[in-house]
Amino acid sequence: MKIAISTTINGRQIDAAVNGHQTLLEFLRDDLSLKGSVEGCGVGVCGSCTVLIDGRPVSSCLMLASNAAGKQVTTIEGLAQDGELDRVQKAFLKHQAFQCGYCTPGMIMAVTGLLAHNAHPSEAEARDYLSGNLCRCGTYVEVLAAVKELAEA
Amino acid sequence: MTFVGTDVIMVGGLAKVTGAVNYAPDLVLPRMLYAKALRSSYAHAKLLRVDASKAEKFPGVVALVTGADIDGLNAYFGPVVDDQPVVAVERVRHVGEVVALIAAESREIAEEALDLISVEYDELPAVFDLMEAIKPDAPVLHAQRNETNAGVHREEFNFQLGGNICSVFRVEDGDVTRGFAEADEIFENTYTLPPVQHGHIEPHAATAYWEPGGKLVIHSATQNPSGVQEQLAQIFRLPENQVRVIVPPVGGGYGGKTHARLEPALALLARKARRPVQWVLTRDEVFLTGRRYGALIKIKTGVKLDGRIVAREVESFYEIGAYALNGPVNAKTGCYVSSGPYNVPNRRLSTYSVYTNLPPTGPFRGVGVSHVCWAYESEMDDIARKLRIDPLELRLSHLVKEGDVFVTGEKLVSVGITDCLRRAADAIGWKGQIEQGEQAAPSNGRSVVRGKGLAVTIKSTTTPTTSSASVRLNADGSAVLLTSSVEMGQGAHTSLAQIVADELGLPFEKVTTSFPDTDVTPYDKSTSSSRTTFHMGQAAQKAAHEIRTQLLDVAAKQLEASPDDLELTDGAVSVRGMPNKRMSITEIFKARFGATVGSMFGGHCFKSAGGLDPKTGKGKAAAFWFFSACGAEVEVDVETGKVRVLNAVTAVDAGKAIHPKQCGLQNEGSLLTGLGSALFEEMVYDNGQPINSNFLEYLLPSLQDHPQAFRSLLVETPHPDGPHGAKGVGEAALPPVAPAIGNAIANALGGVRVRDLPVKPAKIVAALSAATEKG
Numbered sequence: 001m002k003i004a005i006s007t008t009i010n011g012r013q014i015d016a017a018v019n020g021h022q023t024l025l026e027f028l029r030d031d032l033s034l035k036g037s038v039e040g041c042g043v044g045v046c047g048s049c050t051v052l053i054d055g056r057p058v059s060s061c062l063m064l065a066s067n068a069a070g071k072q073v074t075t076i077e078g079l080a081q082d083g084e085l086d087r088v089q090k091a092f093l094k095h096q097a098f099q100c101g102y103c104t105p106g107m108i109m110a111v112t113g114l115l116a117h118n119a120h121p122s123e124a125e126a127r128d129y130l131s132g133n134l135c136r137c138g139t140y141v142e143v144l145a146a147v148k149e150l151a152e153a
Numbered sequence: 154m155t156f157v158g159t160d161v162i163m164v165g166g167l168a169k170v171t172g173a174v175n176y177a178p179d180l181v182l183p184r185m186l187y188a189k190a191l192r193s194s195y196a197h198a199k200l201l202r203v204d205a206s207k208a209e210k211f212p213g214v215v216a217l218v219t220g221a222d223i224d225g226l227n228a229y230f231g232p233v234v235d236d237q238p239v240v241a242v243e244r245v246r247h248v249g250e251v252v253a254l255i256a257a258e259s260r261e262i263a264e265e266a267l268d269l270i271s272v273e274y275d276e277l278p279a280v281f282d283l284m285e286a287i288k289p290d291a292p293v294l295h296a297q298r299n300e301t302n303a304g305v306h307r308e309e310f311n312f313q314l315g316g317n318i319c320s321v322f323r324v325e326d327g328d329v330t331r332g333f334a335e336a337d338e339i340f341e342n343t344y345t346l347p348p349v350q351h352g353h354i355e356p357h358a359a360t361a362y363w364e365p366g367g368k369l370v371i372h373s374a375t376q377n378p379s380g381v382q383e384q385l386a387q388i389f390r391l392p393e394n395q396v397r398v399i400v401p402p403v404g405g406g407y408g409g410k411t412h413a414r415l416e417p418a419l420a421l422l423a424r425k426a427r428r429p430v431q432w433v434l435t436r437d438e439v440f441l442t443g444r445r446y447g448a449l450i451k452i453k454t455g456v457k458l459d460g461r462i463v464a465r466e467v468e469s470f471y472e473i474g475a476y477a478l479n480g481p482v483n484a485k486t487g488c489y490v491s492s493g494p495y496n497v498p499n500r501r502l503s504t505y506s507v508y509t510n511l512p513p514t515g516p517f518r519g520v521g522v523s524h525v526c527w528a529y530e531s532e533m534d535d536i537a538r539k540l541r542i543d544p545l546e547l548r549l550s551h552l553v554k555e556g557d558v559f560v561t562g563e564k565l566v567s568v569g570i571t572d573c574l575r576r577a578a579d580a581i582g583w584k585g586q587i588e589q590g591e592q593a594a595p596s597n598g599r600s601v602v603r604g605k606g607l608a609v610t611i612k613s614t615t616t617p618t619t620s621s622a623s624v625r626l627n628a629d630g631s632a633v634l635l636t637s638s639v640e641m642g643q644g645a646h647t648s649l650a651q652i653v654a655d656e657l658g659l660p661f662e663k664v665t666t667s668f669p670d671t672d673v674t675p676y677d678k679s680t681s682s683s684r685t686t687f688h689m690g691q692a693a694q695k696a697a698h699e700i701r702t703q704l705l706d707v708a709a710k711q712l713e714a715s716p717d718d719l720e721l722t723d724g725a726v727s728v729r730g731m732p733n734k735r736m737s738i739t740e741i742f743k744a745r746f747g748a749t750v751g752s753m754f755g756g757h758c759f760k761s762a763g764g765l766d767p768k769t770g771k772g773k774a775a776a777f778w779f780f781s782a783c784g785a786e787v788e789v790d791v792e793t794g795k796v797r798v799l800n801a802v803t804a805v806d807a808g809k810a811i812h813p814k815q816c817g818l819q820n821e822g823s824l825l826t827g828l829g830s831a832l833f834e835e836m837v838y839d840n841g842q843p844i845n846s847n848f849l850e851y852l853l854p855s856l857q858d859h860p861q862a863f864r865s866l867l868v869e870t871p872h873p874d875g876p877h878g879a880k881g882v883g884e885a886a887l888p889p890v891a892p893a894i895g896n897a898i899a900n901a902l903g904g905v906r907v908r909d910l911p912v913k914p915a916k917i918v919a920a921l922s923a924a925t926e927k928g
Contacts, residue, residue, distance in 0.1 A: 035179040036172020038404070040354040041436045041848040048354050076172030089170040093162070099818055100642025101169030102355045102404030108170060131855040134848070136352040136405050137642050138822035140859045 005069040009034075010078025018065040024058075025049045027065035028075060036076035036105040040134070047133030050106035050113075051075045057113035076105035079112070087153070088112050091146035099137030107133045111147055120151045154723065156651040156661045157877050160814040164647045164666065165402060165640065176404050177358035177374035178433045185360065186215050188422055188432035189263035191253040191270050192441065193245035196510040196841030197279035197292065200243055200272065205253055208269040213262035216426035217270075219253045223421065227388045232380060232412050234312070234319075235304035236295055237476040237513075239388060239417040245274070246294050246475035247512045248841045249441030254418050256426040279510035281841050283449055283472040286317040286509045293317060294475060294508045310485045311767050317508040319473060320481035322488040324770025325501045326560045332464025332499030336455025340536055343451050344528040345909045348444045348472070348836040351517060352826070352853050355404025356439045359415045361422075362429035369420055370397045376410045377679035378637050378669040384413040385420055393671075400669040403641035407826065408516035408884075409443045410641075411681045412478055440846030444836055445517035446480065446506075447472035450491070450528035455499075460542045462551055464499040467491040469525055473506045474513045479520075480506040485765070486613060487521030489561050489774055493529040494570050494611035495551035500560060502770075510841050516681055518826060519887035522612040527910060530608035530892030531899075538904050543585040544896070545578050545607060553611070562771040563763075567880060569806030569870035570780035574609050576866050580802040581605055581784035600792040603799070604901025608889035609782045613775030614687065614881055616763040618678035622692035623756035624653055626700050628749045630724040630738035632657055634696075637669040637677035638689045643883055644815035645685045649693050651811055652876050656697035657704075658721035675756070683881030686811060687777055690876035692759040699755030707745045708736050777872050779885035781805040783827070783893035785860075789901045791921060794914030796832055796898060798858075803890070804866040808880035813867060820865035820886040827890020829854040833911050 002017035009032065018027055028034040028051070037060055040046035044059035051060045052074040079086040085093070088111050098104040107130070114121055114129045121129065126147045135143070168174045203219045220228075220242035228242055229235040241252045253270050257263035278292040285291055293316055305312050310320045333339060359373035369389065375381050378398040385396045403410060415432050423430040434442060448471050455464035469491055473480030488504040504521075517523075537544035553559065555568045583605060623635045634653050640646045646666040654664045667674055677689060705716040708726035712719070712734050720729050727735035739749050763773030786800040803820040810816045833852055837845050845851045865886075871878025891910060898917070899906040905924045907916045 029179075033181075034172075035175070038176065038178065038355070040356075043436070043847055043849055045848040046354055046853075080171055085167075085170065092170045093166050096160075096163055096166070096814055096818070098163075098166070098169045098642075099644070099822065100353075100355070100403065100405040101165070101174055102176065102353075102642075104169050105172040127856040127859070131857040134354065134853050134855055136354055136407070136822070136826070136853060137818070138825035138854075139818060140825070140856050141821055141863055142818070144856070 003066045005066055007068040007071055007073060009073045010075060020066065022065045023061055024063040024065045024068050025060040028060060034075050034077050038102060040103065047110060048103045048106040050109040050133065052109055052113055055113065055116050057110045076108060087150060091150050095142045095146040097139055097142035097146045099139050103133060103135045107135065107143060115150055121147065123148065155655045157655050157811050158809065160812060161647060161651060161661050163644055163815065164650060174402050176355055177372060177401055178355065180360050180372055180431065182360060182362065182429040185429040185431055186256040186258060186426055187260045187263050188419060188430050189255050189260065189267055190251045191267045193241065193248060193250040193252055195245055195274050195276055196248050197277040198245050198274035199277060200241055200245060200252065201275050202273040203252060204271045208255060208266040211266040211269055213258040214255055214266045215258065215428065216256045216422055217253060218418065218422045218425055222425065226390065229304065230384050230388050230413065230417055231477055232479055233307050233481050234477045239421055247510055248843065249512050251418055254422045256422050256430045279841055280317065281509055281511055281838060283447060283470050283507055283509065286507050289316070291317055294510065309765060309767055310481045319477050319506045319508055320484060321503065321505055322485040322767070322770065323503045324489050324560055327499035329464050329466055329499045329501040333455040335463050337458045338456045338539065339453065340456065340532060341453040342532060342908060343449065344531060346448045346524050346527055347910060348447045349830050349834045350440060350444055350836060350851060351407045351409030353405030353407060353409050356434040356436060357410065357414050357442055358433040359419050360429055360431040361419045363424050368395045368397065371416055371420060372399045372401065373416055374403045374410055375400055376403065376406045376639050376641065376681055377412060378639065378671055379676045380679050381413045381416050382671045385416060388417050389420065398671045400639050403639055406641045407518040408520060408681060411516045411679055414442055436848065437846040440836065440843050441512045443513060443515045446483065446514045446524065448524040450525055452528045452532050454532055454536060456536055456540065458540065460540050460547055460550065462495065462497050465492040465497045466501045467525065469504040471504060471506045471521070471524065472509050472511065474509060474511045476513050478513055478515045480514060483516055483521035487525045489770060490522055490611050491525035491529065492560065494553050494609055494780065496553055496557060502560065511838060512843065518823065518884040522610060523888040523891065526608065526610045526888035527892050530889060531895055531906065531908065534606065534896045534899060535906065545583055545585065548574060548607070548609060561765060561774045563773045565778060567777060567808055567870045567872040568780060569868040570609060570611065572868045573780055573782040573804040573806055574607065576868065577782040577784035577802045577804040578607055580864055580866060581786050581800055583607065583784065601788050601790050602901040603786065603788050604897045605784065605786045606893045606896025606900055607782065607784050608892035608896060610888040612779040612885065612888065614684045614777055615682040616774060616776045617761045618684060618688060619758060619760045620677045620688035620692045621675035621758035622689060622696045623675055623754060624693065624696040624700055626657065626738070626753040628739055628742040628751055630659065631663045632659060634664065634666045634693055635674045636666060636689055636693065637671065637674040638685045639669055639680035641680065643819060644812055645680065647815065648686055648811040649689060652690050652694050653697045656694050656701055659724055663724065683779065683883035683885060686879050687875050687881055688759055688761060690879060692757045694876045695757035695759065696755040699757070700753045703753055704738065704741055707741050711736055711744050777875065777880045779881060781885040781889060783886065783889040785893040785897045787894060787897040787901060789898055789917065794917035796912065798828060798860040798894060800862040801860040802864045802866060803886040804868060805882055805885045806868040806870050806880065807882050808872040808875045809869050809878035810867050811877065811879050816867055816882045817865040819883050821863065823884060823886035824863065824890055825854045825859065827887050828858060828894065830910060831891035831894040831912060833913060835911050
C-alpha cells in the first residue's frame with residue numbers, strides 16, 4: 001500500500017507515494033537517485049546513512065520514508081550551493097578527512113548537525129557526538145582537525 | 154616543479170565530500186534486476202534436494218540458479234586451489250554457503266521468493282575448532298578433492314592430500330636442537346587470535362550482464378580486476394577478452410575484496426536472466442563472506458642469560474574456514490617471519506593452513522603476519538622481564554640490519570627497522586621500563602595503572618608478481634595513466650599520478666588515472682599486499698619514461714641539441730641553461746605528426762623476481778620488505794579490566810613517502826584496526842553459526858576508542874628498485890599494534906599477560922586473580 005507524503009528535501013518540496021515499509025534511505029536512493037547517503041550496517045550503528053531531519057542528524061536506514069512527511073530533510077547533496085562547497089565540506093577537503101570516502105557523507109552530515117547544536121564543540125564533545133559515525137579507514141584525527149577549525153571559526 | 158614527496162590534494166576528494174562518488178552499490182542499469190541468496194543454515198551437510206519450482210514461478214522472479222545450473226562449466230574455483238563451488242553442489246561446508254540465487258524485479262520480491270525454495274539436507278558431522286580439525290578422526294571437508302593435486306594452481310607451498318590440513322610451509326636455519334641445548338632459559342607459550350572482520354563499510358557489491366554475443370560484463374567492488382577476470386574466464390570457459398571487469402572507486406577493502414566472491418554466482422544468474430543483475434550484500438552476509446584467519450601459535454625460545462637468543466621454534470596454525478581462498482599463501486607469508494625481524498642462529502619455523510566448517514576467510518591487512526607478530530613480540534617482552542633486560546635493548550640487539558641474510562637465504566635490502574623502533578620508543582617517552590609503568594601500583598584509592606609497550610614487525614610483499622601500465626599523452630599536454638590498480642581510499646590514483654607527472658614534467662593536474670576496466674587497462678596482479686606504489690609505480694614510471702624519450706628525441710632534432718642536454722618541465726622541452734630554446738608538448742606533436750592531434754603512448758610490464766622453494770623454504774621471499782614499529786601507552790583499571798589507549802605511535806619505513814599525508818592516513822587506519830583486534834574485536838560462532846554478525850554486537854573502533862594522542866612517523870630508507878626509492882606502506886603499521894598494546898598492558902600489570910586476543914576486561918581480571926592466587 002502506498003502512502004502519499006509531502007516533504008522538503010534539500011530545499012525542494014517533494015510529493016511522492018512511498019511504501020509503508022520503505023525506509024527514508026531507500027526512498028532517497030531508489031526513488032530520488034540521491035546516492036550520497038549509503039547503507040553500511042542497516043541497523044543505525046555506522047552512521048554512513050546520516051541525513052539531517054529538521055537540522056538534527058538521523059540514521060536514514062532506521063527511519064520510515066513516510067515519517068519524513070512535513071519534515072525538512074537535508075542530504076549531502078544539499079550542502080553545496082550553486083557549486084560552492086559549504087564550510088564543512090571545505091574543511092574536510094582541506095584536512096583530507098577521508099580515505100575511501102564511503103562514510104564521508106554521513107560524517108559530514110553528523111559534523112553539520114554537531115555544529116548546529118553546538119557551534120564551538122570541544123574535542124571531547126566532538127568525539128562523543130561523532131562516535132556513532134564509523135570510519136574503518138581510520139581518518140578520525142583529520143575529522144577532529146576539521147571540526148576544530150570549524151569550532152574555532 | 155615536482156610532485157613526488159608532496160601532499161597534493163587527493164584525487165577524487167571533491168566527489169567524496171559532495172556524495173558524488175558512484176560506488177558499486179550505486180550503479181543503476183536499464184532493466185536491472187536484484188539478487189538475493191538462499192544460504193545454508195547447516196555448517197556441514199549433504200544437499201539431497203533443492204526444489205525451487207515454486208520460487209521460479211513467483212511473480213516478479215526472473216531467474217534462479219542452483220548447483221544444477223553449473224553443468225558444463227568449471228564448477229569449482231579459487232585463487233590457489235579450485236575447491237569452492239560457484240553455487241553449492243552436492244554439499245554445503247559452512248553456514249551461509251549460497252545454495253540458490255534469485256534475480257527479481259525488486260529486492261523485496263527476491264527476498265519473499267527465497268522462502269518458497271525447499272531444501273533437503275542430510276547433516277554431516279562438522280568441525281569448528283582449529284586443533285580439533287587436524288586430528289586424524291576429524292570430519293574431512295574436502296575428502297574427494299584432496300585425492301589429487303588437480304586444481305592446485307600454485308606450487309609455492311606443500312599441499313596436503315587427505316585430511317583438513319590444506320598446506321604446510323617450513324623453513325629452517327642452523328641446528329635448533331643444539332640451540333636449545335645451549336640455552337640457559339627456555340620460554341614456551343601458546344598464543345591465539347580469533348577471526349575478525351575486515352569491516353569495510355561498503356559491503357561486497359557487483360552488477361553483471363551478458364552482451365548478446367556472449368561477452369560477460371561485470372562491475373564489481375573488487376581489489377582484483379585481473380584476478381576476477383581470470384577466474385570468470387576459467388569458470389565460463391571464455392577467452393579473457395570476453396570477460397570485462399570494471400571497478401569503480403571501492404568503499405574500503407583491507408584485503409576483504411581481494412578475490413572473486415560474488416562474481417561467479419552472479420554471472421551465472423545474469424546469464425540465465427538475460428538482464429543485468431545487481432547483488433549487494435547485507436551486513437550479516439558480509440560476515441558470512443570473508444574474515445581474518447583465526448590462529449594458534451606455539452612459540453619456544455632458547456636464551457642465554459646475557460640475553461642472546463640462540464634458538465627459536467614456531468609452529469603456527471591458521472584456521473582458513475571452509476575453502477582455501479588465499480589461506481596457503483598467507484600461511485606461507487606468516488611462516489618465514491614467525492621468529493620476527495631478528496637474527497636468530499638456530500630456528501625452525503612451520504605453518505599449517507587448516508580447513509574448518511566456518512565461513513570463508515581471505516587476506517586481511519597485515520596478512521598472516523599480525524598472527525605471528527602477536528606471539529613473537531609478546532614473547533620478547535616476557536624474555537626481557539625475566540632476564541631483567543630493557544625490552545628495547547633486547548630488540549635492538551637482535552634486529553636485522555642492512556645486508557643481513559634472512560632465514561629465507563636472501564640478503565635484506567632497505568632495512569629501516571632500527572630507526573623505526575628507536576623513533577617509536579622516543580615518541581612514547583620510553584625510559585627502559587621493565588617493572589611496572591610510571592604509575593606502578595594503584596595508590597590513593599585509584600585502581601588505574603599505566604604501562605608502555607613496544608613492538609616491531611617484518612613482512613614481505615607477495616613475490617613474484619606482475620603489474621603493467623600504459624600512459625597516453627595527448628597533444629594538448631594532458632596525460633592519462635591506464636592502470637588496473639584499484640582506488641579504495643589508499644590514494645593509489647594520487648600517488649601514481651604524482652609519479653607520472655614528474656616523469657613527464659607535467660603539472661599534477663594534467664595527469665589523470667583511469668579506473669580499472671579490463672577492456673582497456675592492462676594486467677595487474679591485484680591491489681593488495683601493499684604492492685601498488687612499488688610495482689605499479691615502477692610500471693607507470695617506465696611507461697611514462699618511454700613517452701619522455703619520444704618527446705626528447707623529436708625536440709632534440711628540432712632544437713638541434715643532444716637529448717642529454719634537454720630538460721622536460723612544465724609541459725615543455727628546453728635546452729638546459731637556454732630557456733629560449735624550448736618547445737611545448739603541443740609543438741612537439743605538430744613537429745612529429747604534422748598536426749596538433751594524435752597520441753603518444755608508453756607502456757611497461759614490470760615483474761618482480763623471486764619465489765621460494767617449497768621444499769626448503771629458501772629463495773627470495775620479497776621484492777621488498779616492510780618494516781615498522783609501534784609504541785603504545787595504556788591505562789588499565791585493575792578492578793574492571795578496562796583498558797584505554799592513551800598514546801600510540803606508528804613508525805613505518807616507507808622507502809620514500811610519495812605522498813606523506815596519505816602514508817600517515819594508512820598508518821592511522823592500521824593503528825585503529827590493530828587497536829580493535831587487540832582490545833575487543835572478535836567474531837563469535839555457536840556450532841558454526843555466527844552470533845554477532847552485525848555492528849551492534851561486533852564493535853568497530855569509534856572516535857571514543859581513538860587514542861588521545863596519535864602520531865604516524867615515517868622513516869625513509871630508499872629501496873634501490875622502488876620508484877624514487879618507495880616501498881609499500883598500507884598494511885605495514887598493523888601487525889605490531891596489538892602486541893605493543895598487549896605489552897603495554899602487561900607492563901602496567903607487572904608482567905601479568907593475556908595471550909589470547911582480544912584482551913578483553915574479563916580476561917585481564919581473570920589473569921590478575923590467577924596471578925594473585927599463584928602469589
